[in-house]
Amino acid sequence: MPSPIDSDSSRTFPANRVLRWGRVAVLGAGIAGLLYIFRDLAQLVLVAALLAYLLNPLVRRVQRRTDRTTATLVVIVGVLGGGAVLILGLGPVLQHQVEHLRTSVDPRDVVRVVEQVDQQLTGLLAGVGGGGVDLSGRLERQLSDIGERVVRGAPVLLRGATAAILVPFVAVFLLRDGPRMKRGLIRFVPNRYFEFSLQAIHNVDQQLGNYFRGLIVEIAVITGLSVGTLWLVGVESFVLLGLLAGVTTIIPYAGSLLGGSVAVLVHLSSTGDPYAAALVLLAFVAIQVVDEVVIQPLVFARAVNLHPLEVLLAVWVGAQVLGPVGMIIAIPTVGAAKVIVTESAALIQQYQFR
């Protein structure tokens, strides 16, 4: 027969649990609300935090010879200097290639090519009972909006300039004081979960670090391959289009192919030669295969394996919420979330929380 204390505790236990989870939910909602209200600032801090996170291994390496503040400054100055040299070196080339693209590619040619693809797709979908895709209509609307977008883009440029100053500034502080901030946050973790939290943070940190560093290596290699290939096959704006193909490689399974399709369209409309365009397409199919078969297994030691359905959903939700930028950042976000969940779940099984 249960004692009065037992029966009392069995009555209050679920109530306590509900209260505790209620408090966590309110706190979570509060944080989400604050992030939404200050979303511009939150975005800047997020970018700075990502930059700090990626540069942290470098700072630790430099820290072997000096203190953390100096190591942080050395790395940030080095990165900014490298970035400046890259911009100064590539800037004129990119500017020239953009100019060339503007003069050599008639948007109407691109629309015409897309119209043909549109007709083919619509015919194909009608055959299986689907509706039209209206690619050309969407593209024309996009092109007609360009002028208006340039005018509306002025505040965006100003915001970009502010970000260019603020992000490195915030990153310096996050890099210098990151370890201290982490220890400060861990002080709030209850003793029961202290060791688990330390281990979970460490494991997630290791996996996320590998993942993001792998992504950077992958982007760099694919960018190099794309620029080189486009130069070899005689595409004029090879740096610009190669960079685009490199960035879109973040999207698994078809990333560089998606980015490369822009190069195919541009080459087709500027030369009017379908065989030349087919050669570019073939080159990007080869790059995609090399990425999947050689580069990814090499750079992602313990890969964040995303199921094709997860990739599709993430890219679709990213595109709906933030447009093309959302498509690009959706995959790293989902990858990071998956690492956190997988590592925490694996570790929970090893611990007893009585």
Next chain:
Amino acid sequence: MDSLWANIFRTTEEDSVHNLLRNIPLFDGLSRGELSGIASVLHRREYAPEEVLFRQGNPGVGMYIIREGAVDIVYEPTGDTLAELEDGDFLGELALLNESPRSATAIARDSSILYGLYRPDFLGLVEQDTDLGVQLLLRMSQVISKRLIHVNDQVQVLREQLEEKDLQRG
């Protein structure tokens, strides 16, 4: 005037952590700068009486140094208290080297303040400062060798007792 002298000669938190670390064989003889490096990665934790520091079987993640209070080391299957540790003692130091499960449960006997040194932070220090790393690993091997000698002595005593019993029976 008294408060002025008290302020001049007061022990700061940093000093008291340094003094605590100097009494641990692992950190004995390190310079002030090296001790500051170690102090910068310590986690200060406060435990209520009967609160568990870690459980037997859970993965070992690091060592603890008792600043104030007392900790019991309990073997869970029998509930036997294997050791009673107090101010200045340390526990779980082998977890600084590998991830093997905790061999016993540690429970705070009184209200206690402890400093936790976590393995990746310790290994980070070793990697970051090679000279300090050599000193720390040398001291760690000294601690382990002393413990091995102690265990060997205990095994020897048990063996002699067993032989005596065999002789009495035989």
